[in-house]
Amino acid sequence: MIDFSNTLIEWYKENARSLPWRFTKNPYKIWISEIILQQTQVKQGLQYYLSFIKTFPDISSLANAAEDKVLKAWQGLGYYSRARNLHFSAKMILSTYQGEFPKSYKDIIKLKGVGLYTAAAIASFAFDLPYPVVDGNVYRFLSRLKGIKTPIDTSEGKKQFYELAHQLLSLTDPAGHNQAMMEIGSLICKPKLPRCSECPFNTMCIAYQTNTIYDFPVKENKVKQRKRYFNYFLIQEKDGLYITKRTGNDIWKNLYELPLIESNQSVSAKCLKEELIPQKLNFESASIKLLHKTKHILSHQILETKFFLLIDSLENVKSHSDYIYIKQSDLQEYAFPQLLLNFFAAIGISKG
DNA sequence: AATGCGGGGGG
């Protein structure tokens, strides 16, 4: 296995991308980068990393911030529980570890939002500890290299790939080895059109040698998408409008949005005006007009969304204690889901 | 073991 690791690390030295989190041993910065890069590509995460570090340069600045500010820094990136967990864990490091980032794998993995992959990444990159990283890139690379057909999304598969990665891991340079495993998966052993001719392992790669690269990795789980119907209401007053905070265990928890009625099918303006708005918002004499219509795709939900301009008496609006009146110019102070940002941009009210 | 959680990109 020494040969494998040496070849891998040599390849990495020649081909690694220059990325900001690769020039630091600061566990805080490495932590932030790893959380941002969960299920997120480098191209999309890079700017968020730079601005996040600028806004929250260290553990205490993150821990002492309001959650709204942390979510605002995360706006548009998705999987917002990552931001909430980062904030929670920063406070936890302050109170439990006196502000010093934990140095052992067993303490690192106790942080909320840090699982097997991220703990191994932080432990190896920041502290040179010999824990193997197994992410999507590594699954793909190793499954092709060894011709492993165990589905990667089963506990048996996870165990098998973790053990293989552990067995291959360099003990002299676990950090470089781990970076290299993911980088070769990302740059060479890509899902589509992998660059096998440039791969230093092509002569020993089972998938390449048997011309079956697209048979790997094997996955079992099928994702089903749920359809939902959102009806949003733009309620304007003077130079401002009403927004509300999403609570509860659903998408976009703790982000802001417009007053909403969710229906179980597509509904007309007439139906909203005559039935749903009186029923759910208690507005008896609202007049509404369709402004914008869109389909927003999440990985697991399809949101058929309509936006209406709603006009009603001020007393009715104000009776909703969870509606917050803000000036349009203050929209940028609040974190909105991408769906709402798209709407604001489409009708030209402010740039969030 | 199964499910929920965003959003962008590529073929």
Add this chain to the structure above:
DNA sequence: CCCCCAGCATT
């Protein structure tokens, strides 16, 4: 349209 991406928490 499809699948993929530096995963994790909850149940």
